[in-house]
Amino acid sequence: MPKRENISMSVIRRLPRYHRFLSHLREKGVTRISSTELSAKLGLTASQIRQDLNCFGGFGQQGYGYIVDQLCDEIGIILGLQNQYKAILIGAGNLGQAIASHMNFPEDGFRLVGIFDSSPFKIGNRLNGIEILDMERLEPFCEREKPAMAVLCVPREAVSELSDRLYALGVRSFWNFSHYDVAVKHTDVIVENVHLNDSLMTLCYQIHNASQQAEKES
Amino acid sequence: MPKRENISMSVIRRLPRYHRFLSHLREKGVTRISSTELSAKLGLTASQIRQDLNCFGGFGQQGYGYIVDQLCDEIGIILGLQNQYKAILIGAGNLGQAIASHMNFPEDGFRLVGIFDSSPFKIGNRLNGIEILDMERLEPFCEREKPAMAVLCVPREAVSELSDRLYALGVRSFWNFSHYDVAVKHTDVIVENVHLNDSLMTLCYQIHNASQQAEKES
DNA sequence: TAGATTGTTAATCGATTAACAATC
DNA sequence: TAGATTGTTAATCGATTAACAATC
Numbered sequence: 001m002p003k004r005e006n007i008s009m010s011v012i013r014r015l016p017r018y019h020r021f022l023s024h025l026r027e028k029g030v031t032r033i034s035s036t037e038l039s040a041k042l043g044l045t046a047s048q049i050r051q052d053l054n055c056f057g058g059f060g061q062q063g064y065g066y067i068v069d070q071l072c073d074e075i076g077i078i079l080g081l082q083n084q085y086k087a088i089l090i091g092a093g094n095l096g097q098a099i100a101s102h103m104n105f106p107e108d109g110f111r112l113v114g115i116f117d118s119s120p121f122k123i124g125n126r127l128n129g130i131e132i133l134d135m136e137r138l139e140p141f142c143e144r145e146k147p148a149m150a151v152l153c154v155p156r157e158a159v160s161e162l163s164d165r166l167y168a169l170g171v172r173s174f175w176n177f178s179h180y181d182v183a184v185k186h187t188d189v190i191v192e193n194v195h196l197n198d199s200l201m202t203l204c205y206q207i208h209n210a211s212q213q214a215e216k217e218s
Numbered sequence: 219m220p221k222r223e224n225i226s227m228s229v230i231r232r233l234p235r236y237h238r239f240l241s242h243l244r245e246k247g248v249t250r251i252s253s254t255e256l257s258a259k260l261g262l263t264a265s266q267i268r269q270d271l272n273c274f275g276g277f278g279q280q281g282y283g284y285i286v287d288q289l290c291d292e293i294g295i296i297l298g299l300q301n302q303y304k305a306i307l308i309g310a311g312n313l314g315q316a317i318a319s320h321m322n323f324p325e326d327g328f329r330l331v332g333i334f335d336s337s338p339f340k341i342g343n344r345l346n347g348i349e350i351l352d353m354e355r356l357e358p359f360c361e362r363e364k365p366a367m368a369v370l371c372v373p374r375e376a377v378s379e380l381s382d383r384l385y386a387l388g389v390r391s392f393w394n395f396s397h398y399d400v401a402v403k404h405t406d407v408i409v410e411n412v413h414l415n416d417s418l419m420t421l422c423y424q425i426h427n428a429s430q431q432a433e434k435e436s
Numbered sequence: 437t438a439g440a441t442t443g444t445t446a447a448t449c450g451a452t453t454a455a456c457a458a459t460c
Numbered sequence: 461t462a463g464a465t466t467g468t469t470a471a472t473c474g475a476t477t478a479a480c481a482a483t484c
C-alpha cells in the first residue's frame with residue numbers, strides 16, 4: 001500500500017460501504033466495475049470514489065476499471081479486517097444479546113472472546129457459545145486474554161466508571177451503545193459511539209421537517 | 219421559530235447530542251450555561267454551537283448565556299419530538315426484540331404500534347406489551363393505523379421487496395438496520411440507515427491504523 | 437457603567453466535484 | 461490505433477472557526 005497517513009474520517013466511513021457492495025458484487029459473479037457504475041449504484045460521484053481509493057493506492061486499470069475481487073480484498077486489508085482483534089462484551093441485556101448474536105464479528109475484524117454481566121440471572125448462561133461471566137471476573141480475564149476492544153451495552157450511569165476500569169486493564173478501544181458519550185481522557189483511546197436514540201431523533205426531525213415543508217407548499 | 223429552511227445534515231446530527239446533554243444538565247439542576255462551557259463538555263467549539271443554534275433562532279441572552287431548561291425544550295421542538303409518529307417494527311429477531319424493548323420511542327418522537335414477523339414461533343408472542351403479528355396482516359394493519367415509519371430488522375434479502383410493499387401502504391420513512399442500503403426510488407422517502415457492521419469496521423480500521431502508527435514510530 | 441456572552445459577518449479550512457492528461 | 465477509464469491536479473463548494481459589534 002503506497003500512500004496512507006492522515007486519511008480523513010469522511011473517507012474511512014465510506015470504506016465499509018464500498019467493501020459491502022463489492023462483496024455483494026463478487027457473490028453475484030461480477031468481475032469488473034468502473035467508478036462510474038459503482039457511483040451510480042452507491043449514489044455518489046465517480047470522482048469521489050476514485051479520490052477515496054487513491055488515498056491508499058492505484059487499484060484500478062486505466063481504460064478498464066477495477067477488478068471487483070481484488071478491490072474488495074484491498075479495502076478489507078486497508079480496514080484491517082484480517083486482524084481478528086479480541087473483543088469483550090459488557091452487559092448482556094436485550095441489546096447486548098442482540099449484538100452478540102446478530103453481528104458477525106469475524107467478518108468485521110474482531111473475535112468475541114468474553115461476555116460479562118452483573119445480574120445473577122444471566123451469569124452462567126451461554127450466548128453464542130460463550131459463557132456469561134460475573135463482572136468480578138473481569139480483571140483476571142483481561143489480564144489473561146488482553147482484549148483490544150470492549151462493546152459497552154450497559155446503562156449510562158455505569159459507563160464512566162466502567163471505561164476507567166477497562167482502561168486500567170489495557171483496553172484501548174470501545175464500541176459504545178450506551179446513551180452517553182465515552183469521555184476520551186487519554187489520547188490513545190479510540191471510541192466509536194452508536195447512539196441509536198440520536199439516530200431515531202434525526203429521523204424524527206426529517207419526518208417533521210418534510211411535513212412542515214408540505215404544509216407550507218399547500 | 220424564526221429562520222430554518224435548508225439546514226445541513228451536519229447541523230441536524232448534532233442536535234440530538236445537544237438535547238441529550240441539556241436534559242442531563244437539567245436533571246442535575248443546572249439552570250444556565252454558556253456556549254463556551256457547553257463546547258468544553260461536548261468537545262466542540264463555542265462558535266459552532268452558537269452557529270448551529272442560530273440556524274433556528276436566537277435562544278440565548280447576550281452577556282448571560284442560555285437557559286438550560288428553555289434551550290432543551292426548544293431543541294426538542296426543532297427535532298419534532300412532541301409528534302409521537304406511529305412506527306411499526308418488522309422482524310422480531312434478536313435485534314428487533316432489542317430495539318423494541320431497549321429504545322424509549324416516546325422520548326424520541328415515536329410510538330411503536332405494531333410488530334411483525336413471519337416465523338410461526340414468534341407470531342402471537344408479546345414484546346413490550348405488543349403482540350407480534352403475522353406478516354400477512356401487514357396490509358390491513360397499515361390501512362387502519364397508517365404508520366409513518368417502519369423499523370427494518372429483517373435479513374438483507376428481504377429489504378428490497380419489503381420496502382416496496384411498505385411504500386405501497388403509505389409508509390414514507392424507514393429506520394433500517396439491515397445489512398443493506400434501502401434504495402431511495404422515490405423523492406418523498408426518508409431513510410436513516412444504521413449499519414452496525416460498518417461502524418464496527420470503522421473501529422477496526424482505527425485500531426489497525428493506530429497500531430501501524432505505533433510500529434512506525436518505534 | 438463595566439463585564440460577559442451572544443448573534444452574525446468574514447476568513448479559513450477541508451471535502452467534494454470537475455476537468456483532463458496519462459495510459460491501459 | 462481508438463476508446464475507455466483511471467489517477468491526479470485544479471476549481472468549487474460547504475462547513476468550521478475566528479473575530480467583533482450588539483446588547484443584556
